[in-house]
Amino acid sequence: MPAAVSVCPHPLDTVTPPVPENLAYSLTVPAALASPAIARAAAGVLLEAHGLRDVAVAALQVVGELASCACRFTATEDVYLSLRYRDDALRITLYDGHPRHTHRRLAAACDARxxxxxxxxxxxxRDCEGEWGVGASQESGDGTRMWAVLPRDGARAYGRAV
Incomplete structure (x- = not known):
């Protein structure tokens, strides 16, 4: 009797091991008091799995700050976290449901707050020599997008300094 041959690849034959370059995750968390801690814990596991332990100190601080702000300002029940590693930098983005104000003074006051x-x-x-910002969500629907880019060398140096 001939051996069985399968033309379908086994899923484990095609899995790429986690490396920094394939870190690309999104997570939706409730807009609740516990969510910044949950976001930090999830980000910590992902950074560890992808060999980015050296940026964790800075990255987890940034995730926690962005998640806290998003949960505080959102008008919706949840916020959306995105983690990406591209061009030797970790990109952290939080989307919340707080609509951008159309009135100029209200928008300026809200942005300042x-x-x-x-x-x-x-x-x-700044200590990581990165950049950050706040603006209108680029996704469908109203909302606000907050983001930070942490270059790996800068985040690594920050972690050693604290």
Whole structure:
């Protein structure tokens, strides 16, 4: 009797092991008090799995700050976290349901309030020689997008310094 031959690849034959370059995850969490801690814990596991332990100190601080701000400002029941590693930098994005104000003064006041909430984040990102910002969501629907880019070398140096 001939051996059985399968033309379908086994899933484990095609799995690429986790490396920094294939870190690309998204997570939706409730807009609740516990969610920043949950986001930090999930991000920590993902960074470890992808060999990015050396950026974890800075990255987890940034995830926690962005998640706290998103949960505080959102008008919806959940917020959306995205982690990507591209071009030797970790890209962290949080989307919340707080609509952008159309009135100029209201928009400026809201942005100032949000930025004052993110003062610690600004310091961490600056020390990592990264960048961050706040703006309208680029996804469908209303909302706000907050993001930070942490270059690996800068985040690694930050982690050694603290």
């Amino acid at each position: 949000r930025r004052s909430t993110l003062l610690l984040l600004a310091c961490v990102v």
